[in-house]
Amino acid sequence: MIPIIKPYFGKEEEKTVLDIMKSGQITRGQWTLKFREEFKKYIGVGFCHTVCSGTAALYIALKAIGIYKKEDIVIVPSLSFMATIDAVILAGGTPVVIDVDESYTMDPVWLEEAIKKYKPKAVIPVHLFGQTADMDKIKALCKENNVLVLEDAAQAHGAEFKGKKAGSLGDISAFSFYASKNVAMGEGGAILTSNPEIDGKILNWIEFGDHPALNLRITEFQAGIGYWQLKRLDETNEKRREIAKIYNEEFKDLPGLILPQELPDRKHVFHIYALRHPERNKIVEKLVENGIGARVYYEYTLHQLRNAEHLNCEFGELCTKELFAIPVHASLTESEVDYIVSTVKKIVKEVHNSCYFL
Secondary structure (H helix, E strand, C coil), rough: CCCCCCCCCHHHHHHHHHHHHHHHECCCCCHHHHHHHHHHHCCCEEEEEECCCHHHHHHHHHHHCCCCCCCCCEEEEEECHHHHHHHHHCCCCCEEEEEEECCCCCCHHHHHHHHHCCCCCCCCCCCCHHHHHHHHHHHHHHHHHCCEEEEECCCCCCEEEEEEEEECCCCCCEECCCCCCCCCCEEEEEECCCHHHHHHHHHHHHHHCCCCCCCCCCEHHHHHHHHHHCCCCHHHHHHHHHHHHHHHHCCCCCCCCCCCCCCCCEEECCCCCCEEEECCHHHHHHHHHHCCEEEECCCCCHHHCCCCCCCCHHHHHHHHHHEEEECCCCCCCHHHHHHHHHHHHHHHHHHHHHCCCC
């Protein structure tokens, strides 16, 4: 089976893990500090704090911008991993779900409607699958209406909007370093901002002192692995982009198949290579039977998942019936890519013929 997820680790990670074991300093050491500093510089922000997961990062970020009670409305997109909406609920706020556009990210047209109707305190644009949301339009709407912007950049390490990195575009951002991510620690997360006031509020939640706090630290092992993952991020992202380019060229004429597109002014890092087809389930089943780790992303919209308040989410609901992904990670070999290409082409044609030419 060619897995949908396979992190690439080199000799550097192996040596670092052994060095940490030998040192006895397995938490709160130099590697955590080095990773924070390097990630902060890479994204282009003033402050970075690591935590134990992307969900924890979202939760702390929401608390840091004042989400505490049901009256605190937070706008989220229809398509995302469940942590996006769960963090809002756990923080005490009320999520309102709006639809995504053809990029699978938050639709600014629906955001404008939601801001008028709900008067939110914050908005969470999700940079889904490795491509940023339309941050110019989102930020303009939020600035005009005094709404804070929390970027969910869990799937967008190295993605760019007009030359600026995902995670540097809003008031605050949250990242995940789960095993599937473009920077993989196994588990982990980070909260970033350039606002000193927000940074102080982050610290109040994660640093013990004269106030209650939470222990959400990562270990030195995670930080050491993450450091080297970050060092080769541009290289591995470029390999993802090269594989996606091959897929787009090879699949462009397949019947019924909608391919992912990199929009103008954006750099897509293809955390997920997301395709759409009306017969998605049949295609995924056959791909798995043929040894390709295809997977559905996602089977739910966030309002369906948590029975949340929402505006029209027709396109997001359609996507839950059609979206799926095939492997695009940097560990793929040339022969594996060739096999994926030939197998996808064969199966999509077979499914199309069986459905439309009975």
